[in-house]
Amino acid sequence: MAATRALTRDRVLDAAVALADDDGLAALTMRGVAARLGVEAMSLYHHLPGKKDELLDGLIDVVAAQVAAALADRPPAEDGEGAWVAEVRARCLAARTVMLAHPWAPPLLASRSGIRPAVFQLYEDVLGVMVRGGCSYHLAHRAMHALGSMVLGFTQELFAPGGGDDAEATEAETEAMAAALPYTAAMVAAEVHAAGDPTLGWCDSQTEFEFTLDLLLGGLERARVAGRL
Amino acid sequence: MAATRALTRDRVLDAAVALADDDGLAALTMRGVAARLGVEAMSLYHHLPGKKDELLDGLIDVVAAQVAAALADRPPAEDGEGAWVAEVRARCLAARTVMLAHPWAPPLLASRSGIRPAVFQLYEDVLGVMVRGGCSYHLAHRAMHALGSMVLGFTQELFAPGGGDDAEATEAETEAMAAALPYTAAMVAAEVHAAGDPTLGWCDSQTEFEFTLDLLLGGLERARVAGRL
DNA sequence: ACCTGAACACCGTTCAAGT
């Protein structure tokens, strides 16, 4: 495509991110990445001696760097009582924004065994905010688990349409679902009715995410103040 | 291996689960599953007309059935004020037990787009418990997101060793980490010291899971009682 | 009906060879 000026590791990773964004993780092949760069698949191995594993790790590093970049130009932290909550909250929201931009990232993270140093640095940052904010290491440790699993787990669409390929469910299917899943059907009905603008989708996962985030942060701050943990 | 009596869909799925348990998702190939059954890969297509996608969906159904089975022989629910919390808690713990037995399940769930009917039935069950327990549909909806993301996100080992293949980190590596990640290093030190039996691992993820679960359930019950949402 | 052998298109990866 573009005049192939100097193939570099970074150019390969950028192409891989673009390919995954466009076509998903399953389409991310060495040959596909190479094609996007107007080059043969075998050329990539010169810049990624660790082979495809190194490419996948590199993808995680790119995502981690995007989270770090989003946090880089934030105003310095306040330091009143409980101010850590807002700081941690902002970090979780930044991470989520990046995950939404790269929906392949959570499955990729989940599929790989080790933790990348760049991801450790993100944890370190949150950990520092909490400890300086008066949280014990024990409480901070638990927060990392709670918040980490939420940031990584929240991409999944909970109530996506069945397994079909159709965009629209037929009336018959809807009725069959209502019979088999009465509570679910009632919930959908209640939520759709409550939603102001149905075109936005009744399941506003950003709102859901922030609700859960605040539930966790509130509980953690209460635990800190109570001196438990 | 075993005398190949009547290849069936269920026998194929059982073999696939066993293969994934033993060797992981990446090793789950049509040829591999067939080999475990002493049969040619092409034979599988007769029992799984939907091809490998149907096999993967079938794996999810097996996991969902295991969760349902674990819940089937529970004593009937109490119905005091707030009794729904214990019921939902038990369901989340059952789901987690199954996920731990099949660590390939959360990545698989995350990688597939639609929600299987069997999984919808599990949601429906939790939803019913909450609504009968006095939760609004709105609150119950948020609970599904919060709890679902936790159950699916909590398999990931948060502080697994870097990207190396060595089981032990060298002293030099540990020191390098301590320098780059002071808060993380201090947290590990504090937690290892606090742990009674270091051979159990300082990062007891069952305890972490239950802590987060109770944080969420506590917040949800407080919201219900307060009549918010 | 159920199973199989050969074959096709596609992977990741190696290696000897080009410039």
Add this chain to the structure above:
DNA sequence: ACCTGAACACCGTTCAAGT
């Protein structure tokens, strides 16, 4: 040094053929 063509082992899948 960087890139490539041919090749190998392995996938998912098709299809015509066996029983």
